[in-house]
Amino acid sequence: MTFASLRALQAIIADALDEIQAAYNAASSSPPSSDSDRDSQFHTPSVSASSFVASPPKPRRPPTPPLLSIPTPTPTPTRSEFLSSPPSSPSQYSASFSQVRDSPRPAPTTLGLDFPALDAPGDITSPSELLSAHPDVGNAISRIIAAAEQMAVTVRPPFLTLCDASMGYHLPSCLRFLEATHICELLRAAGPDGMSVTAIAEKVHIEPVKISHNLRLLATHHILLEKTPDVFALNRVSALLDSGKPFEEVVSVPNKKYDEGGGAAAFIALNTDELFKASAYLTDALLPHTLPEESVIKKSLQPLPTAPSKNFPAASPSPLSLVEKTDAISPMSLEALTPTSLAPPITLTESTPDKRNRSTVALSMRSRSRSPSPSPSPTSNPQPFASSPGSSTPNLISRANLVRDSPISGPKPLPSPLMIPTTATPPIRSPKSPRSFSSTPVIRRLLSRPKLNPDTESTLSPRSHSRSPGAESRSPQSTAMRSPQAPPVPDLPPYLRPLAPPQQRQDQEQDQKPSVPLTAFNLSQRTASSFWTWLEAPGNEARLARFGRAMGGSEGWEGRSEEDLCAYPFPYLQQGGLVVDVGGGIGSSTMRLAERFPGLKFVVQDREAVCRLGEEAWHTQCPEMLESGRIKFQVHDFFTPQPMSTSRPSVFLLRVVCHDWPDAFARRILLQLRRAASEGDGSGQRPTYLVIGDHILPYACANEQDSEDAMKLDGMEGIDGAERAQALRGVRWPLLANLGKASSNAYWMDLTMQVTFNGQERTLPEFIDLCASAGWKITRVSRAEGSLFGHIIAVPATLPTPLSPSLSLGTPTPVTAWNFDATREDLPAEIVARASTPALDMFGSGRELPLVGLGRGGPAVEKKRGMWIRWMKGRGRKEASRAGVLEGDTWGLKEEGQEEGLGIGGSLTPPYANPGFAPSLTGERQGKGLFKKVSQYFVE
Numbered sequence: 058m059t060f061a062s063l064r065a066l067q068a069i070i071a072d073a074l075d076e077i078q079a080a081y082n083a084a085s086s087s088p089p090s091s092d093s094d095r096d097s098q099f100h101t102p103s104v105s106a107s108s109f110v111a112s113p114p115k116p117r118r119p120p121t122p123p124l125l126s127i128p129t130p131t132p133t134p135t136r137s138e139f140l141s142s143p144p145s146s147p148s149q150y151s152a153s154f155s156q157v158r159d160s161p162r163p164a165p166t167t168l169g170l171d172f173p174a175l176d177a178p179g180d181i182t183s184p185s186e187l188l189s190a191h192p193d194v195g196n197a198i199s200r201i202i203a204a205a206e207q208m209a210v211t212v213r214p215p216f217l218t219l220c221d222a223s224m225g226y227h228l229p230s231c232l233r234f235l236e237a238t239h240i241c242e243l244l245r246a247a248g249p250d251g252m253s254v255t256a257i258a259e260k261v262h263i264e265p266v267k268i269s270h271n272l273r274l275l276a277t278h279h280i281l282l283e284k285t286p287d288v289f290a291l292n293r294v295s296a297l298l299d300s301g302k303p304f305e306e307v308v309s310v311p312n313k314k315y316d317e318g319g320g321a322a323a324f325i326a327l328n329t330d331e332l333f334k335a336s337a338y339l340t341d342a343l344l345p346h347t348l349p350e351e352s353v354i355k356k357s358l359q360p361l362p363t364a365p366s367k368n369f370p371a372a373s374p375s376p377l378s379l380v381e382k383t384d385a386i387s388p389m390s391l392e393a394l395t396p397t398s399l400a401p402p403i404t405l406t407e408s409t410p411d412k413r414n415r416s417t418v419a420l421s422m423r424s425r426s427r428s429p430s431p432s433p434s435p436t437s438n439p440q441p442f443a444s445s446p447g448s449s450t451p452n453l454i455s456r457a458n459l460v461r462d463s464p465i466s467g468p469k470p471l472p473s474p475l476m477i478p479t480t481a482t483p484p485i486r487s488p489k490s491p492r493s494f495s496s497t498p499v500i501r502r503l504l505s506r507p508k509l510n511p512d513t514e515s516t517l518s519p520r521s522h523s524r525s526p527g528a529e530s531r532s533p534q535s536t537a538m539r540s541p542q543a544p545p546v547p548d549l550p551p552y553l554r555p556l557a558p559p560q561q562r563q564d565q566e567q568d569q570k571p572s573v574p575l576t577a578f579n580l581s582q583r584t585a586s587s588f589w590t591w592l593e594a595p596g597n598e599a600r601l602a603r604f605g606r607a608m609g610g611s612e613g614w615e616g617r618s619e620e621d622l623c624a625y626p627f628p629y630l631q632q633g634g635l636v637v638d639v640g641g642g643i644g645s646s647t648m649r650l651a652e653r654f655p656g657l658k659f660v661v662q663d664r665e666a667v668c669r670l671g672e673e674a675w676h677t678q679c680p681e682m683l684e685s686g687r688i689k690f691q692v693h694d695f696f697t698p699q700p701m702s703t704s705r706p707s708v709f710l711l712r713v714v715c716h717d718w719p720d721a722f723a724r725r726i727l728l729q730l731r732r733a734a735s736e737g738d739g740s741g742q743r744p745t746y747l748v749i750g751d752h753i754l755p756y757a758c759a760n761e762q763d764s765e766d767a768m769k770l771d772g773m774e775g776i777d778g779a780e781r782a783q784a785l786r787g788v789r790w791p792l793l794a795n796l797g798k799a800s801s802n803a804y805w806m807d808l809t810m811q812v813t814f815n816g817q818e819r820t821l822p823e824f825i826d827l828c829a830s831a832g833w834k835i836t837r838v839s840r841a842e843g844s845l846f847g848h849i850i851a852v853p854a855t856l857p858t859p860l861s862p863s864l865s866l867g868t869p870t871p872v873t874a875w876n877f878d879a880t881r882e883d884l885p886a887e888i889v890a891r892a893s894t895p896a897l898d899m900f901g902s903g904r905e906l907p908l909v910g911l912g913r914g915g916p917a918v919e920k921k922r923g924m925w926i927r928w929m930k931g932r933g934r935k936e937a938s939r940a941g942v943l944e945g946d947t948w949g950l951k952e953e954g955q956e957e958g959l960g961i962g963g964s965l966t967p968p969y970a971n972p973g974f975a976p977s978l979t980g981e982r983q984g985k986g987l988f989k990k991v992s993q994y995f996v997e
């Protein structure tokens with residue numbers, strides 16, 4: 058059957074190619090002049106207003122076609138035949154599959170308009186590029202990608218497939234290198250003949266051999282073009298990373314690199330930087346016992362032990378010794394010596410050059426290492442790997458520190474033009490002796506601070522690690538690193554500059570206790586802050602700005618056709634209707650929609666720092682819309698009630714917001730919108746529509762339950778487009794039901810959400826449940842071709858009853874144990890101490906906690922458990938209700954009089970009734986947030 062399967066895949070590719078070619082041929086006679094012209098050629102189905110309200114189910118899709126007969130194999134072309142002529146058309150096999158084709162395959166005719174070429178930068182406004190975005194073409198493209206990948210994996214030796222998958226991490230690394238060094242700007246200027254690595258090296262001051270190898274990996278993956286040996290050029294893919302600005306300009310004003318253009322470069326830079334690093338910690342975050350608390354950070358702060366140990370067998374050479382033996386510093390040695398993510402990348406963080414003082418970072422490092430400045434207060438800069446407030450410079454690592462015993466051989470690097478001049482010198486700390494966790498200033502501050510929520514908390518970061526007193530004796534290097542007589546620091550190439558000096562880092566580490574890992578992101582950045590807070594921390598300004606721009610770049614997920622825009626209910630809204638873009642970022646979606654729907658008004662809500670950036674961007678790009686008042690930015694926390702006005706909004710838009718949050722939080726956002734929504738009056742006045750823009754994940758296998766009955770059970774009945782959203786168009790044997798590789802983007806994003814936020818992309822049934830739990834009924838679903846990005850439209854439905862205490866009390870607060878700071882005086886001291894660490898901010902993680910000590914903890918554990926129970930019985934319940942931190946079936950209070958679960962969460966079993974388990978572990982959803990985490994402490 059394997060050959061049959063391979064031939065079927067081959068036929069799928071051939072058919073899809075024929076379809077694309079026919080579309081191009083048809084278009085070449087009258088190239089599309091605009092989206093609407095183009096769409097009309099393809100008879101884009103019109104969308105009626107009624108389709109946005111509950112509609113009867115559509116006819117089911119045709120039954121699965123019968124399995125295919127095995128086609129006759131073709132003779133294999135000889136090598137000379139292959140080289141002298143194109144291989145015979147695979148379409149000759151297609152006849153065998155005509156029975157399963159979705160539509161008749163158009164016969165290829167004379168080539169007219171050509172498909173965009175891979176080997177040259179394309180003009181995204183050309184008819185050829187525009188046509189490639191048409192949904193029908195996009196669908197054919199998806200089938201080609203899915204079939205080609207499946208075919209490749211089928212024929213490839215499994216070991217090599219695994220090698221490819223397991224070492225694919227170098228791809229984002231090299232992409233980041235390409236983007237951060239602004240090589241695309243150089244290559245654009247060089248034109249189609251490309252640029253040699255020697256010439257590139259002169260500009261970026263990185264060894265030519267490193268450049269060529271990094272770029273060749275990208276060329277091997279069709280992201281760049283190696284025109285001739287060691288000469289590289291942009292192609293259709295890498296051209297997207299080009300800012301369009303001169304190289305010198307992006308070097309001297311890197312913060313402005315993303316201000317124009319489509320945002321793709323910002324999106325790729327974001328992905329390949331903080332998000333990529335977070336992913337490396339996915340398993341560590343899920344299996345915390347594989348990475349004992351603190352060790353992850355200690356590992357990065359001290360040389361690896363040379364003595365045999367459980368984690369590092371003696372055979373592993375110390376990275377320091379590696380450094381000593383080499384002239385250059387490898388990323389691995391840096392990783393071993395420093396936290397992985399360290400400071401913002403050099404290309405992002407610095408301010409514009411100070412014309413008065415063009416001293417470089419390296420120069421300032423030199424002077425610092427000769428005469429350290431007095432130690433500032435330990436709490437003066439809570440961002441250990443970021444710039445000091447008021448400083449334009451991130452903390453830096455001294456290359457000399459790393460290789461201080463082995464001076465760098467070879468010519469001294471030239472001052473790099475990528476180096477960002479700075480006027481500020483980061484503070485340097487004098488060594489301090491290790492202190493206990495609770496006596497550190499930051500912990501004292503945390504213990505005494507007022508009520509917090511996850512998005513206002515201070516960053517507690519890697520410097521919080523106390524070093525063990527013996528660390529220094531194990532690490533002679535570390536003593537030298539601290540020496541004020543450290544040798545002069547050579548100039549650093551830009552990609553090294555974000556790294557924090559070991560001396561500074563080690564000193565800072567003594568100030569704080571580390572956080573317990575929260576998400577993979579938290580582990581990777583050594584911060585207990587939420588991603589959003591971290592992004593707003595001093596020193597991350599450029600990352601924050603980049604994030605906003607990156608969201609604009611993510612528009613590529615959405616289709617560009619009229620049909621895709623019709624996914625929105627906007628054409629049916631009254632003139633002057635108000636669209637509230639909730640968590641709208643800097644307003645990238647709003648900008649696109651405002652241009653397309655001039656009769657509507659928009660409010661973009663977000664966090665204060667983001668709104669500020671948004672306003673700046675709009676003032677530059679389209680000030681008239683702001684000035685006319687058609688668009689407004691509004692600082693608003695979406696966990697709190699919507700600001701109410703006399704008229705209710707026509708639409709609440711939540712684009713790529715729900716996926717940032719676990720269910721309990723997403724539900725809270727939706728509930729707030731539901732409370733502010735108009736239900737409509739059934740005659741004329743429309744309800745407030747909720748539009749969710751997120752990926753909608755199909756299963757990777759066929760869903761045998763795709764029957765009408767199953768749809769009913771899943772709540773999909775009456776949802777226009779539900780069927781199409783479940784079963785992808787064009788899928789046929791032997792393709793995966795989700796079109797495999799063609800859909801991988803959505804599944805990458807799913808994992809990105811997990812590692813960064815404990816969030817997730819969702820399947821349609823998951824969306825239906827989520828919406829229903831917050832009083833919304835989904836009425837329509839549509840999905841862009843090729844990306845699985847979907848638009849879900851919902852209307853107000855019955856609110857769940859009883860409303861959660863938080864909502865009925867009107868005190869919706871993001872649910873984390875931080876909230877319990879408010880009640881600290883009532884808590885046992887042990888809970889206070891624990892709850893005051895960021896460890897409790899779980900973002901509602903549903904991950905299972907280790908059953909440490911359960912049932913075998915002896916009297917000590919029993920005593921703790923007793924304390925927990927007493928508190929829960931007494932103040933806990935009352936305070937939880939008052940603070941409104943508990944909600945619904947998993948968080949919420951039981952009705953008065955119900956004793957189960959000590960009144961907390963109907964699904965929880967009292968710990969005393971089942972002493973073998975922590976309270977959270979018997980819950981339907983494994984318990985969340987405070988209860989889960991606090992319970993953990995009581996069984997540890």
Ligand SMILES: C[S@@+](CC[C@H](N)C(=O)[O-])C[C@H]1O[C@@H](n2cnc3c(N)ncnc32)[C@H](O)[C@@H]1O
Pocket residue numbers: 512589608609639640641642643644645646662663664667693694695696711712713714717
């Ligand atoms: C993934 S971005 C999406 C931005 C925008 N919707 C878009 O598609 O371009 C999520 C946004 O949620 C915002 N956000 C996070 N927490 C928030 C909160 N509590 N209240 C309001 N906005 C918040 C972030 O600042 C960010 O801009």
